[in-house]
Amino acid sequence: MSTGCCFLFARRPEEKAIATLSDQIGQEREKKPQIQSLGRQIGQKELSVKGLEADRDKLIVKGSEARADRLTIIANATEEVRSHVRFFDNQESSFSDRANRRCSNLPVASSI
Numbered sequence: 001m002s003t004g005c006c007f008l009f010a011r012r013p014e015e016k017a018i019a020t021l022s023d024q025i026g027q028e029r030e031k032k033p034q035i036q037s038l039g040r041q042i043g044q045k046e047l048s049v050k051g052l053e054a055d056r057d058k059l060i061v062k063g064s065e066a067r068a069d070r071l072t073i074i075a076n077a078t079e080e081v082r083s084h085v086r087f088f089d090n091q092e093s094s095f096s097d098r099a100n101r102r103c104s105n106l107p108v109a110s111s112i
Contacts, residue, residue, distance in 0.1 A: 020101070056068075
């Protein structure tokens with residue numbers, strides 16, 4: 001009878017791991033339908049940005065094109081830096097999530 005009990009204790013970590021994987025798969029499946037709507041939103045935002053840039057170009061006075069070009073270069077560089085910051089923020093949160101999951105799966109030391 002004690003042998004069966006040992007098998008039950010041995011199965012619990014695997015059951016938890018399978019349950020965790022199942023939850024993660026479910027979360028990924030829930031995210032898939034959002035891809036198309038997010039793609040549409042990106043397209044809309046890109047069109048909006050192009051429209052705003054066209055409006056800005058209309059407001060530029062003749063003779064200040066060089067200044068507008070410099071402004072465009074600075075705006076593009078700023079956006080590139082923002083994208084790098086977003087990338088590293090996402091990477092940091094991903095590492096943090098993984099570390100939290102690993103720590104939550106560790107066995108707790110029992111008091112003697």
